[in-house]
Amino acid sequence: MELKKPYYAVIFTSLRTDGDQGYAEMAEEMESLAKKQTGFLEMESARDGLGITVSYWESLEAIADWKANMDHRQAQKNGIKTWYTWYKVRICRVEREYEFNK
Structure with missing residues (x-):
């Protein structure tokens, strides 16, 4: 699906606990x-x-609203306490994209 640009990407990388x-x-x-x-x-x-x-x-406002969502906040707390040994969040503005699809 082609998204209307610009839009934003939240990149969440993590290492899990066992x-x-x-x-x-x-x-x-x-x-x-x-x-x-x-x-x-x-x-x-x-x-x-x-x-x-x-x-x-x-938008950045939509990302901030998601971060503030109470259920999401609880999941974040659980993640720190139980599920992750490490994580990083990056927020990027996407201005251009391309893809290959056979």
Whole structure:
């Protein structure tokens, strides 16, 4: 899907602790909740040791609203306490994109 530019990407990279400990269920809930958030565009995720989730947003305000969401805030606290040994968040403005698709 071609997104109207510019838009913003939140890049969340992480290293997980061992075991699930409720992580998969919470990740599914957070994706479902994010999709209902005003300004959400789409999300991509991959995990093979290093986890990478990129969510795309219409504006910085939409990102701030998502960060402030109470359920999301609780998931963040759980992440620090239980699920992650390390994470980094980057917020980028996307002005150009291209892709290959066979």
